Amino acid sequence: MLDYIYEISPVFDHLLKSIKKIALKMNIPIIKEDTLLYLINLLYIHSPKKVLELGSGLGYSTYTFSKYTPQDAKITSVDLSIETINRCKDVLAVSKYINKISWVHSDALDYLKNNTLDYDLYFIDALKSDYPAYFNTILEKADENYIIIFDNLYMNGKVKEKNNPNDKRGEIIDNFNRKMFIKYSRNFVFLPIGDGLGIFTNFNRCEFIGIKD
Numbered sequence: 194m195l196d197y198i199y200e201i202s203p204v205f206d207h208l209l210k211s212i213k214k215i216a217l218k219m220n221i222p223i224i225k226e227d228t229l230l231y232l233i234n235l236l237y238i239h240s241p242k243k244v245l246e247l248g249s250g251l252g253y254s255t256y257t258f259s260k261y262t263p264q265d266a267k268i269t270s271v272d273l274s275i276e277t278i279n280r281c282k283d284v285l286a287v288s289k290y291i292n293k294i295s296w297v298h299s300d301a302l303d304y305l306k307n308n309t310l311d312y313d314l315y316f317i318d319a320l321k322s323d324y325p326a327y328f329n330t331i332l333e334k335a336d337e338n339y340i341i342i343f344d345n346l347y348m349n350g351k352v353k354e355k356n357n358p359n360d361k362r363g364e365i366i367d368n369f370n371r372k373m374f375i376k377y378s379r380n381f382v383f384l385p386i387g388d389g390l391g392i393f394t395n396f397n398r399c400e401f402i403g404i405k406d
């Protein structure tokens with residue numbers, strides 16, 4: 194079905210399709226098509242004015258945030274690699290939404306720790322083993338009324354691999370998922386979209402039920 198939507202939906206425009214082609218060629222991970230469709234829907238509903246993306250990649254998701262947010266929205270995209278950021282800028286140079294985007298060359302956790310967190314939407318797609326720290330830092334520093342979206346919470350199945358001495362990321366994300374379900378059952382959903390999409394909402398109309406661990 195996704196193939197069909199990909200073929201006929203104008204959402205997958207020329208630029209997105211060419212970014213995807215380059216990403217496949219260069220083996221750069223990008224969000225999956227169903228993730229992208231869900232994100233666009235979420236952006237239409239919430240109209241965030243300030244978006245923080247952790248992990249720019251090839252600009253596939255950055256472009257989506259810049260295209261489907263209000264005209265005066267600002268997108269900040271943080272990446273550890275300056276080559277990645279420069280490549281993103283090149284790829285998105287033809288986009289008419291590029292002026293909405295600022296790139297920051299930084300470790301994502303450092304950025305969260307050292308900057309004011311007044312974003313409406315956080316998109317987490319950087320270092321998987323730092324996901325718990327990203328979440329805790331946002332929770333500690335940001336005010337209410339924001340959404341955090343986590344990509345890759347299924348880790349291509351790695352969350353089910355226990356005791357892999359060479360790669361602890363699956364175990365870290367598995368523990369994170371389990372904790373989120375217990376501790377934030379009213380604020381967190383794990384959707385079987387793409388490679389596992391986590392949505393944490395912290396609006397003042399929601400309340401934590403605060404089960405202690």
Ligand SMILES: C[S@@+](CC[C@H](N)C(=O)[O-])C[C@H]1O[C@@H](n2cnc3c(N)ncnc32)[C@H](O)[C@@H]1O
Binds near residue numbers: 247249250253274
């Ligand atoms: C999966 S890619 C992002 C894909 C992008 N969101 C998309 O869908 O188009 C992950 C990115 O995170 C960056 N990254 C890895 N570790 C990081 C860290 N500690 N801080 C910031 N960025 C990091 C990598 O350089 C890479 O560009």
